[in-house]
Amino acid sequence: DTGVSQDPRHKITKRGQNVTFRCDPISEHNRLYWYRQTLGQGPEFLTYFQNEAQLEKSRLLSDRFSAERPKGSFSTLEIQRTEQGDSAMYLCASSSPGGNTGELFFGEGSRLTVL
């Protein structure tokens, strides 16, 4: 079990550029989640996949955001035309519905800074 891994850990970009983050969940987990966390706040739910199906998207996920999980394994989160307000930590988590704790396992996050 190598845990949830995210790449890149840090990204600095200029306003208007596109960025993409990747998340590799724990291998046997079929559920995958994206959260966003701004400074001093708790993580906010963005979207959720079960296998390759995206089952819910938060209102926070504007049209500039898109998430995919094409084969039900890794996932990508793309932000188009970045804005300074997109600066945040983007966290990925995974879980297995069969677990007896309902625990979500989080990665260490991808920190985005938009200049």
Add this chain to the structure above:
Amino acid sequence: DAKTTQPPSMDCAEGRAANLPCNHSTISGNEYVYWYRQIHSQGPQYIIHGLKNNETNEMASLIITEDRKSSTLILPHATLRDTAVYYCIVRPRLNDYKLSFGAGTTVTVRA
């Protein structure tokens, strides 16, 4: 989902027990209480959860009041590595697909 209320911050002496309160007065009968923590620059980490009974694991104990309107997370012997933000979360079902985090309690363990 039920909302939770936690103090914004608290200090604790190393080696002493840390008692972290959480109010969830609107919790409904089937909702679980979860605790996560987030150490600086890391993702949140599961600590413990409970429904009605008190729970204990290798990390902490969870005490839920009989009316379930509040709970306390107990770190029995706090260490410097327990310095983190602690989140109390009410969750509709054991395997509900999302967690709703509040601002949490920033716990600082001092030597």
